Amino acid sequence: MTGAPVHVLVVNAGSSSLKLRLLDAADEVVDAVALENWDGADTAELERFVRRLPSVDAVGHRIVHGGRRFSEPVRIDDEVREAIGGLADLAPLHQPRGVAGIDTVAQVLPGTPAVACFDTAFHTTIPDAAATYALPAEWNRRWGLRRYGFHGLSHAYVTRRAAELTRPPAREPRIVSCHLGAGASLAAVAGGRSVDTTMGFTPLAGLVMATRTGSVDPGLVLWLQQQAGMDADCLSHALERESGLAGLSGGTGDMREIMSGMDSGDEACRLAFDVYVHRLRREIAAMTGSLGGIDVLVFTGGVGEHNARVRAEAAGGLRYLGVTLDTKANEACTGEADISGAAAPVRTLVVPAREDLEITAHTRRTLAE
Numbered sequence: 001m002t003g004a005p006v007h008v009l010v011v012n013a014g015s016s017s018l019k020l021r022l023l024d025a026a027d028e029v030v031d032a033v034a035l036e037n038w039d040g041a042d043t044a045e046l047e048r049f050v051r052r053l054p055s056v057d058a059v060g061h062r063i064v065h066g067g068r069r070f071s072e073p074v075r076i077d078d079e080v081r082e083a084i085g086g087l088a089d090l091a092p093l094h095q096p097r098g099v100a101g102i103d104t105v106a107q108v109l110p111g112t113p114a115v116a117c118f119d120t121a122f123h124t125t126i127p128d129a130a131a132t133y134a135l136p137a138e139w140n141r142r143w144g145l146r147r148y149g150f151h152g153l154s155h156a157y158v159t160r161r162a163a164e165l166t167r168p169p170a171r172e173p174r175i176v177s178c179h180l181g182a183g184a185s186l187a188a189v190a191g192g193r194s195v196d197t198t199m200g201f202t203p204l205a206g207l208v209m210a211t212r213t214g215s216v217d218p219g220l221v222l223w224l225q226q227q228a229g230m231d232a233d234c235l236s237h238a239l240e241r242e243s244g245l246a247g248l249s250g251g252t253g254d255m256r257e258i259m260s261g262m263d264s265g266d267e268a269c270r271l272a273f274d275v276y277v278h279r280l281r282r283e284i285a286a287m288t289g290s291l292g293g294i295d296v297l298v299f300t301g302g303v304g305e306h307n308a309r310v311r312a313e314a315a316g317g318l319r320y321l322g323v324t325l326d327t328k329a330n331e332a333c334t335g336e337a338d339i340s341g342a343a344a345p346v347r348t349l350v351v352p353a354r355e356d357l358e359i360t361a362h363t364r365r366t367l368a369e
């Protein structure tokens, strides 16, 4: 290939969906498809989409875990592809889907350069005090046990947009970024750098998610193993796929359905919603501890962008930090919006997730090197 890639195909394989986009030289989206409930096994739809595209000069893949090795985007060759696949044990819901995306596109477009962009990369700036688990130090060294953090492509994009949208003040704002999708995490960002996040060694920690527990007492997991006779496979399946909103509601992990259940008097849905919001509010406050304050709160992801009630209930308990919302602006917002109360010292924003833009920029830059 000569010159910078013009059309970039972005493949974003999440835990519950596959989002495909083609961006042109001006970063305009010229084609897109989103498949819900994609499990990585059925690649026919992905193949069909790629085949119908008139021209693809480069491919950018979202890869959730970079492990110890990958802390920036990297051009994919056979060896890199193997290394990415080798991290499947650290992100069982994600890594195999990412690899399925790489393999399928490589089959349809052999020879087209491809770049892997990692969710973990943005968080490599987290200081040791926030990234280190209080485990035997030798274990941490031997296995690279630490807080990696995820959703970095999304947190990087929305916090940069948030800083642009709230200028002035001129100084770099302290931002808490809430990515609330099927997976959910918070990032604490100061001076454009991640300084803390709610996910950990794996994307299972932190907030309540669609089917993942978020953080639970490790003693509880040990108890289930030692006293309730559950083996590791059973626990892994339950904590990753049968917990979170789906586990508490006894059915759905989709926040829209949780809310309609709650509104028609379903007590399990009510509790699922309350636990979700409680954890969200508590963890936002925890992130402000890592930042020494807060200037901007930003919401993104399917729930963060579209669910005014979740935003209102989370913010409702954070008045003491200077967070208040404009009720009308919160309820009416579409796309990018400032939903802060008139006199609020903290600016609260909604910024749609654009991992595709972040991945396209990384892909162009990596292939230009």
Ligand SMILES: Nc1ncnc2c1ncn2[C@@H]1O[C@H](COP(=O)(O)OP(=O)(O)O)[C@@H](O)[C@H]1O
Pocket (backbone or CB within 6 Å): 014, 015, 016, 017, 180, 181, 182, 183, 210, 253, 254, 255, 256, 257, 301, 302, 303, 306, 307
């Ligand atoms: N238009 C919408 N209105 C309300 N909720 C939405 C909307 N779109 C998505 N959501 C919620 O967002 C969640 C999925 O988040 P999303 O970011 O789309 O998924 P993923 O993490 O797979 O990319 C679901 O709980 C769903 O209820």
Ligand SMILES: CC(=O)OP(=O)(O)O
Pocket (backbone or CB within 6 Å): 013, 014, 015, 016, 064, 119, 150, 151, 181, 182, 183, 184, 203
């Ligand atoms: C890291 C993660 O949880 O991603 P997703 O939201 O796509 O499941």
Ligand SMILES: [Mg+2]
Pocket (backbone or CB within 6 Å): 014, 015, 181, 182, 183, 301
């Ligand atoms: Mg997501």
